[in-house]
Amino acid sequence: MKIVACYNVKGGIGKTAAAVNLAFLAAHEGARTLVWDLDPQGAASFYFRIKPKVKKGSKGLLTGKKALEEVVKGTDYPNLDLIPADFSYRNLDLQLDEVKKSNTRIQKLLKPLASEYDFIFLDCPPSISLVSENTLIAADAVVVPTIPTTLSLRTLDQIIEFCNKLNIDHTKISTFFSMTDSRKKLHKQIVENPPQHVRVLGTSIPYASDVERMGIYRQPVPVFAGNSRAAKAYRTLWEEIKSVLG
Amino acid sequence: MKSLHSAQFIVSQSIDSDAIFTLLQHEFSLYETGHTRLKCHYLDTFDWRMYRKNYVCSWYQTANKRAKNREGIFFIHEKETGNSICELPLSRVPGFSKDINHQAYRRMLDNILGIRALMTVAVLTVRRRQLIILDEEHKTLALLQLEQYTIDESADDDQPAGRLIVCPVRGYPKVFKRVVQLVTEQLKLPHSREALLDEVLAVTGKRPDTYKLTGFQELESSFSTWEAVRILLQHLFSVMQANEPGLREAIDTEFLHDYRVAVRRIRSILGQIKHVFPDKLLAYFKREFFWLGTVTTPTRDLDMYLLKFDGYIQALPDDLQQHLEMFRLFLQRHWKIEHARLCRALDSKRYQKLASEWQKILANADMPLQSEMSTGSQAQETCNAAEPVRIVARQRIWKLYKRILKEGGSITPQSHDEGLHELRKSCKKFRYLIEFFQDYYVGKSIKQLLKPLKQLQDNLGDFQDLCVQIEQLNGFAEQMQQEGLADTKTIMAMGVLVENLNKRKKALRAEFGRQFESFIQPEKKAVFVEALRV
Structure with a gap:
């Protein structure tokens, strides 16, 4: 089982879209795949049309009253399951703080699912917090969507710094450019001259209406626009991530 | 958590999807797809290795030759429960486990199939109509598949009965149970008792235990x-x-x-x-x-x-x-x-x-x-x-046993390889006779002798294979040069290969003594004598 965390401190940069589309592509290839929607906003759950509700909430999961496998929901796609978001996840930080070995709790919760899934995608909330720390520790690969702007690159540096501070191996971080607009000069410049101190994947996800339309169709892009630029980009991105995972 | 198995019902021709639709529409939001025609290739090895492990392997593809997407799907199901273990897109019928890209499934198949190939054991045309039970968000909560079957090589009037398959979706057990209840109580459809594959095999006259x-x-x-x-x-x-x-x-x-x-x-x-x-x-x-x-x-x-x-x-x-x-x-x-x-x-x-x-x-x-x-x-x-065969066979088996003791006992570390080859042949004959006439032995004590015999045979067999391979490899190298297929590096690689095989051969030769000792232990001999007692 490989855990892929889609993470960024910033919101609205294509984390959930990446998690949903990459997970769909993995499942479509036959890999047993799970998405855990850790963001209380529940966007991934929304895309899969699954109610953002977990019985006994995050506390039930953290205290072991409810096993993670009991709250898994099947999506509309073969091989692809979801652990929905729950409003209680907004307090996940505080709840994690109350349990022992608080920074490895998510890793521990996921362990029993190792034989059941080939890939687990964590759709992380946008923050620097104990939840982020947990996901960064649990993940085999941390995928950081980055908009090719100065501020976003600055955020990327903050994430790497955060990893260094926590002694988390930052080589598991891979970034890719998200919402790129080739008409914008700055985007073009940054994509052509990516940062050197972190692994930057070759694929950029374009700023495309098909990605936005995921919210209308409530489906992954390859389902309703299989031949679109965005779908092709996600496919290439998935191939790259697989080779990073080895 | 205990997972739910799909429920399968036998349907007569008179039951159609309208009846099921009418039944369920009062309680559920439904979506009905059109007819699809699929070709189902049931796959197994010649000696039914999947079936014997209680698995059903199949490869589905649309039967519509004009369809844009003709990619197939490879399935492994549990035979008894119908549970899907694996569902993989695959462009063609797989032959060997290596044709499966997914690591875990490839390993699983490798363990079961070994070096055997999957072959098509039956081809079925499936006419499927699908009813999807949805919630208010249009999320699938359960699937119902109404299927009619035609076996390609069978007469029209000799076909398996149609089935209604109710498939649960993980996390929505209540909906599944309610649908099963309605179908059982209202439509009074009988549960199918056997796997579809068994029915297909019965119709085609194929028996998985024939080989x-x-x-x-x-x-x-x-x-x-x-x-x-x-x-x-x-x-x-x-x-x-x-x-x-x-x-x-x-x-x-x-x-x-x-x-x-x-x-x-x-x-x-x-x-x-x-x-x-x-x-x-x-x-x-x-x-x-x-x-x-x-x-x-x-x-x-x-x-x-x-x-x-x-x-x-x-x-x-x-x-x-x-x-x-x-x-x-x-x-x-x-x-x-x-x-x-x-x-x-x-x-x-x-x-x-x-x-x-x-x-x-x-x-x-x-x-x-x-x-x-x-x-x-x-x-x-x-x-x-x-x-009486039991007398004739017993005498011969005893004679072979003595021959093995004699031949094996005369082998020293200095003996020529040929001696081991002769012993190997005697062991083979001995083993075959034991297997042929096993019904005549007293009790199951013979098994105690068979285990060390098999180990001894493995040692001798591997040794002989290596002798032949080493000799042949040198010949191959010459032949390859004549055929213009070998450059210096290839010959060098083959030389290293021969060296590796020689090392292995030496190790096996050193191991022989221990294997033979284990076979000729006095208590094993006593067991053997007792087993041959008529």
Whole structure:
């Protein structure tokens, strides 16, 4: 089982879209795949049309009253399951703080699912917090969507710094450019001259209406626009991530 | 968490999707898809390895030849529960486990199939109508599939009954249970008791237990030698016949292997159970089955190289690995030539004659009677035919056991390799006889002897294989140079390969003494003597 965390401190940069589309592509290839929607906003759950509700909430999961496998929901796609978001996840930080070995709790919760899934995608909330720390520790690969702007690159540096501070191996971080607009000069410049101190994947996800339309169709892009630029980009991105995972 | 299994019901032609739709629409939001036609290829090995492990393998593809998306899906289901274990997109019917990209499933198949190939055991056309139960967000909560089946090779009136399959979606057990309840109580549809594959096999007359290489019919204690030998030889000939199409088509290497084992076993009976056949006839069959063994050997040898090839490569230093690829090409090229030669031998008049003469003699249930009526030397030639087989077999087995002790005991670290080869042949004959006549042994104590015997045979077998391979490899290297297939690096890689094989050979030779000691332990001998007691 490989855990892929889609993470960024910033919101609205294509984390959930990446998690949903990459997970769909993995499942479509036959890999047993799970998405855990850790963001209380529940966007991934929304895309899969699954109610953002977990019985006994995050506390039930953290205290072991409810096993993670009991709250898994099947999506509309073969091989692809979801652990929905729950409003209680907004307090996940505080709840994690109350349990022992608080920074490895998510890793521990996921362990029993190792034989059941080939890939687990964590759709992380946008923050620097104990939840982020947990996901960064649990993940085999941390995928950081980055908009090719100065501020976003600055955020990327903050994430790497955060990893260094926590002694988390930052080589598991891979970034890719998200919402790129080739008409914008700055985007073009940054994509052509990516940062050197972190692994930057070759694929950029374009700023495309098909990605936005995921919210209308409530489906992954390859389902309703299989031949679109965005779908092709996600496919290439998935191939790259697989080779990073080895 | 306990997962829910799909529920399957038998449906008559009169039940259509409208009835089901009407039933469910009061409680659920429904979406109905149109008809789809699918081709389902049921897959298993020649010896039904998946089925025997309680799995059903299938490959589905749309039957619509104009469809844009003709990618197939490969499934593994649990036979009893119908649970899907694996669902993978796959563009063509898989042959071997290596054709599956998914690591965990490939490993699972590898463990079950080994080197055997998956073959299509039945093709079914499935007409499917699907009802999807949705919630207010249009999320799928359960699936209902109404299916009608047509077996491609079967008459129209002899087809499996249609089925309604209710598939649960994880996390929505209540909906599934309610649907099953409604279908059971309101439509009063009976649950299907057996897997669809079983029904298909019943219609097509295929039985998953029909092929066994070693499972002989039980021999009665009152059987004469001819009666018993006739049954064994008939069985072995049927094994040869069953494997012949597969070896001709080269579906996998086991067809040829099993064919050769059957030939060897026949030769073993001809050679070991003496005075059953008239001398002239015996000489003819011995010669012809020896010939059959010989014509199958080159292809089998090349099969062995190719099966072990990846292992050969891995054992080489990294910088030499790629240079062995030319050797693989050479082997593949020669395999084609030898296999064509083998097929020609099987098409030859000589082989046809052997098969027909063999069938003629085995059809003769009265040979012992004839021999009793015959006189002089002819009666002497077949004097064992009417004797009780348990006596004749026991004497021969005992004789072989003593021969093994003698041959094995005379082998020293300085002995020539040939001595081990002779011992290997004796062990093989001994093992075959034990297996043929196992019904006559007292209790199950013989198994205690079989284990060390098998280990000894493995040691001797591997040793002999290495002797042959080392000798052949040197010849191959020369041949490759003549054929312009080998450069210096390739020859060097083959040299390292020979060196590796030599090391392995030495290790096996050193191991022999321990294996033989284990076989001849006095307590094992006592067990054997007891087992042979009539």
